[in-house]
Amino acid sequence: MTDTVISSATREVVIGFNRPFVIIGERINPTGRKILAAEMAAGDFSRVEADARAQVEAGAHMLDVNAGIPLADEPAILAKAIQLVQSITDVPLSIDSSIVAALEAGLAVYKGKALVNSVTGEEERLEQVLPLIKKYGAAVVAISNDETGISEDPDVRFEVAKRIVHRAMDHGIPTSDVIVDPLVMPIGAINQAGVQVMRLVRRLKDELKVNSTCGASNVSFGLPARDGINSAFLTMAIASGLTSAITNPLHGDIVRACMGADVMMGNDPNCARWIRRFREAAPAPTGAPGEVRGRREGGTRRKASGQA
Amino acid sequence: MTDTVISSATREVVIGFNRPFVIIGERINPTGRKILAAEMAAGDFSRVEADARAQVEAGAHMLDVNAGIPLADEPAILAKAIQLVQSITDVPLSIDSSIVAALEAGLAVYKGKALVNSVTGEEERLEQVLPLIKKYGAAVVAISNDETGISEDPDVRFEVAKRIVHRAMDHGIPTSDVIVDPLVMPIGAINQAGVQVMRLVRRLKDELKVNSTCGASNVSFGLPARDGINSAFLTMAIASGLTSAITNPLHGDIVRACMGADVMMGNDPNCARWIRRFREAAPAPTGAPGEVRGRREGGTRRKASGQA
Numbered sequence: 001m002t003d004t005v006i007s008s009a010t011r012e013v014v015i016g017f018n019r020p021f022v023i024i025g026e027r028i029n030p031t032g033r034k035i036l037a038a039e040m041a042a043g044d045f046s047r048v049e050a051d052a053r054a055q056v057e058a059g060a061h062m063l064d065v066n067a068g069i070p071l072a073d074e075p076a077i078l079a080k081a082i083q084l085v086q087s088i089t090d091v092p093l094s095i096d097s098s099i100v101a102a103l104e105a106g107l108a109v110y111k112g113k114a115l116v117n118s119v120t121g122e123e124e125r126l127e128q129v130l131p132l133i134k135k136y137g138a139a140v141v142a143i144s145n146d147e148t149g150i151s152e153d154p155d156v157r158f159e160v161a162k163r164i165v166h167r168a169m170d171h172g173i174p175t176s177d178v179i180v181d182p183l184v185m186p187i188g189a190i191n192q193a194g195v196q197v198m199r200l201v202r203r204l205k206d207e208l209k210v211n212s213t214c215g216a217s218n219v220s221f222g223l224p225a226r227d228g229i230n231s232a233f234l235t236m237a238i239a240s241g242l243t244s245a246i247t248n249p250l251h252g253d254i255v256r257a258c259m260g261a262d263v264m265m266g267n268d269p270n271c272a273r274w275i276r277r278f279r280e281a282a283p284a285p286t287g288a289p290g291e292v293r294g295r296r297e298g299g300t301r302r303k304a305s306g307q308a
Numbered sequence: 309m310t311d312t313v314i315s316s317a318t319r320e321v322v323i324g325f326n327r328p329f330v331i332i333g334e335r336i337n338p339t340g341r342k343i344l345a346a347e348m349a350a351g352d353f354s355r356v357e358a359d360a361r362a363q364v365e366a367g368a369h370m371l372d373v374n375a376g377i378p379l380a381d382e383p384a385i386l387a388k389a390i391q392l393v394q395s396i397t398d399v400p401l402s403i404d405s406s407i408v409a410a411l412e413a414g415l416a417v418y419k420g421k422a423l424v425n426s427v428t429g430e431e432e433r434l435e436q437v438l439p440l441i442k443k444y445g446a447a448v449v450a451i452s453n454d455e456t457g458i459s460e461d462p463d464v465r466f467e468v469a470k471r472i473v474h475r476a477m478d479h480g481i482p483t484s485d486v487i488v489d490p491l492v493m494p495i496g497a498i499n500q501a502g503v504q505v506m507r508l509v510r511r512l513k514d515e516l517k518v519n520s521t522c523g524a525s526n527v528s529f530g531l532p533a534r535d536g537i538n539s540a541f542l543t544m545a546i547a548s549g550l551t552s553a554i555t556n557p558l559h560g561d562i563v564r565a566c567m568g569a570d571v572m573m574g575n576d577p578n579c580a581r582w583i584r585r586f587r588e589a590a591p592a593p594t595g596a597p598g599e600v601r602g603r604r605e606g607g608t609r610r611k612a613s614g615q616a
Contacts, residue, residue, distance in 0.1 A: 187571055188579050194572030198547060219572075223579055225564070225586035232543050232568025239506060239544040256533070260540025263495055264502030264527075271496050271531055278533035 002176045004139055004211045004243075006062060006092040007112040013061050013092050015179065015211045015244045020267050021234075021258045022062060022244035024094050024115075024213065025055030028081065029066035041072045045084045052085045058249040059259075063089070064117060065106070066096035075105035082106050094141070094246070100128045107136040114138045117246075118181060121146030121160040130171040139177040140168070141213055144200075150183055152190065154200040157182060158208075165208055179211045179244065180204050186221035187229065193219065194233060198240040205241030216247040216254075231257035238265060310484045312447055312519045312551075314370060314400040315420040321369050321400050323487065323519045323552045328575050329542075329566045330370060330552035332402055332423075333363030334525065336389065337374035349380045353392045360393045366557040367567075371397070372425060373414070374404035383413035390414050402449070402554070408436045415444040422446045425554075426489065429454030429468040438479040447485040448476070449521055452508075458491055460498065462508040465490060466515075473516055487519045487552065488512050494529035495537065501527065502541060506548040513549030524555040524562075539565035546573060 003016040015022045028051050030037035036047050052063055065085055067078035078097055085093060095106035096117040103116055118141035119129040133140045142164040144150075144157040151157055161180045168178045182200040185193040197214070204212050214237070220229035231253050234245060238261040249255050259277065262268040311324040323330045336359050338345035344355050360371055373393055375386035386405055393401060403414035404425040411424055426449035427437040441448045450472040452458075452465040459465055469488045476486045490508040493501040505522070512520050522545070528537035539561050542553060546569040557563050567585065570576040 191574045191577060195574050198572075223586075224583060224588075228564045228568045228586065229571060229582070231539075232565060232572050235540050235543040235565075236547040236569065236572050239547045256536045257540060257543075260536045261544065263537060264506075264540050264544050266499045266503050269499060274537070275532060278531075278536065280532075 002209050002211055004176050004179055005113065006094075006115045006139055008086060008090045008092045009111040011090045011092065011112075015213075017205060017211075017241065017243060018265075018267060019243070020262045020273065021238055021242070023060050023249050023255065023258055024062040024064050024244060024246045025051075025058075025060035025249050026064055026215070026217065026246045027051040027055055027248060027250065028063060028085070029096070030069050031066065037069045037072075040067060040077055040081065041069050043080075045081060048081050048084060049088055052089050055249050056089050056091055058252075059255040060091065060249040062092050062094060062115070062244075064094040064096045064246050067102065068097060068099075074099050075102040078102045079105040079109045083109050086111055095138075100125075100132070103129065104132055107132060107138060110136075115141065115179070117141040118143045119164065121164050123147065126164065126167050130168055130173065133168070133173055133177070134171050139179060140173070141181050142168070142178050143181045144183055150185075152185075152196075154182070154196040154203075157200055158203050161204060161210075162208060165210060175208070175210055179213050180208070181214050182212060184214045184216065184219045184233070186223075187219050187233075188222045194236065197233075197237055201237055201240040201242045211243040212241065213244040213246060214242065216245040227251045227253040230254055234258055235261045238262075310517050310519055312484050312487055313421065314402075314423045314447055316394060316398050316400045317419040319398045319400065319420075323521075325513060325519075325549065325551060326575060327551070328570045328581065329546055329550075331368050331557050331563065331566055332370040332372050332521065332552060332554045333359075333366075333368035333557050334372055334523070334554045335359040335363055335556060335558065336371060336393065337404070338377050339374065345377045345380075348375060348385055348389065349377050351388075353389060356389050356392060357396055360397050363557050364397050364399055366560075367563040368399065368557040370400050370402060370423070370552075372402040372404045372554050375410065376405060376407075382407050383410040386410045387413040387417045391417050394419055403446075408433075408440070411437065412440055415440060415446060418444075423449065423487070425449040426451045427472065429472050431455065434472065434475050438476055438481060441476070441481055441485070442479050447487060448481070449489050450476070450486050451489045452491055458493075460493075460504075462490070462504040462511075465508055466511050469512060469518075470516060473518060483516070483518055487521050488516070489522050490520060492522045492524065492527045492541070494531075495527050495541075496530045502544065505541075505545055509545055509548040509550045519551040520549065521552040521554060522550065524553040535559045535561040538562055542566055543569045546570075 001017040003014050006013050094115040094117045097103050116138050120143045144161040146160050165178050187193045219233045220226035235257050263274050309325040311322050314321050402423040402425045405411050424446050428451045452469040454468050473486050495501045527541045528534035543565050571582050
């Protein structure tokens with residue numbers, strides 16, 4: 001089946017069916033975080049550094065890096081943040097921006113093969129972003145909306161995803177380097193949002209044979225006990241074929257749900273990762289030292305090891 | 309789709325697709341509980357009473373009652389336990405025994421329409437248990453093993469289930485009164501146990517169109533942090549079509565996982581049950597007073613209300 005390889009200078013993460021689920025830490029993002037936004041705009045990256053370390057310790061296999069600060073020099077700040085994060089951790093990164101110049105600035109300084117987040121099905125975006133992906137040999141998140149907006153019909157979203165995958169091929173980008181985001185709606189507003197995503201993810205796996213990711217936290221917008229909703233969503237989406245998600249690994253419930261789903265999918269042989277993490281009586285919500293070792297033997301691998 | 313109605317004297321629970329998942333409390337069972345076994349054998353049902361109340365408070369929609377104590381008068385003890393539990397709670401019961409005389413003793417004293425747990429595909433059991441189900445107008449759990457044992461092949465288990473459903477029809481028992489238990493194996497021993505159950509539950513729903521249940525805790529046998537495995541299992545099985553489970557509602561994680569799965573399946577309109585239970589900052593693992601109200605408005609209903 002389809003394997004998407006993302007890497008830093010020294011480490012590879014493989015996103016794929018029949019592999020442990022890949023958690024992409026969502027925290028390095030100034031949207032809705034005023035203090036972080038102000039600090040990043042002023043050149044203070046101490047919180048970015050702390051967020052990077054904490055998420056990796058907690059079980060993130062990759063980190064999303066976003067520098068979307070209004071009126072700031074986003075390309076420069078994003079490039080700086082990426083360099084900093086790569087200097088303190090070896091997990092691969094997702095370069096996250098809606099500004100093409102920022103994506104390019106990030107790609108220019110990135111060491112390894114990045115995941116670019118994202119391209120939509122809008123014609124102009126496709127023709128701006130896909131050449132960058134090809135130029136830098138990166139992988140890309142394809143968001144299944146286009147000029148007409150986000151359809152509530154999962155079959156329409158599937159067609160948009162299909163068009164992006166085919167356009168990427170026209171640009172010489174293999175299907176394995178396109179990861180589709182089915183777009184997750186708030187379940188509090190759209191009762192069928194969960195069923196829609198499960199259906200769409202299953203079609204992406206069975207028909208398009210592409211990996212998938214999503215911003216998982218959106219599903220619980222406006223609801224109490226969001227971790228519980230996010231955990232149920234992720235578990236069910238993994239059962240349907242979701243292979244990665246941008247989410248918050250600092251919430252122990254989320255990591256536990258994803259690891260439990262790996263066990264149930266048969267993607268944690270002998271339950272070794274589960275046992276390693278949870279063999280102590282109490283679960284370790286923010287990651288025990290043993291977890292870092294566990295993670296390295298899972299979906300991630302040292303480049304040098306040559307391990308498949 | 310298929311609705312299975314189980315009732316006490318005053319309350320109905322409906323197990324069905326597109327309905328909230330039904331949690332059947334597993335605690336009233338002396339297997340592996342020496343003190344409870346000794347007390348029940350000696351005629352002391354105080355712990356049974358406490359277990360009944362606690363499980364209903366925690367969110368159980370039904371209770372399983374088992375009196376399997378070696379060398380004891382199981383029919384008499386089971387009948388006594390059922391009468392006691394029915395005198396203190398109005399949730400419908402599952403009458404659980406491997407001894408046919410005990411099942412009959414339980415049915416004879418039960419008020420309402422019971423769920424009988426269980427019949428297997430063994431010829432002798434079929435011809436002993438099914439007439440009882442018909443006689444008392446009960447529903448029955450059909451366990452998908454037979455004289456040849458438990459197959460590791462889910463397709464073989466499907467055929468056994470199909471045979472029991474057809475035999476029940478021969479006895480005049482409608483398909484809606486047969487709930488199939490796909491048999492859950494320990495994932496620590498059988499890596500594909502989760503995938504097998506998901507596949508089998510989906511076939512039971514799509515092809516046989518029957519409701520399903522299972523002893524969910526078995527999946528995590530021998531592993532640490534069992535609640536996490538059980539929660540992931542239940543969530544994924546619900547996504548595949550599981551409509552009820554015999555499990556431990558005293559573990560708040562389990563109830564939360566099932567309620568989150570209801571939200572994701574679109575079976576908690578406006579997330580009303582979720583919001584009612586979790587609107588306070590902290591989750592209430594053993595059930596707040598509001599939960600009892602919430603449960604009554606979910607998959608369960610007062611008989612008198614006539615609500616569909």
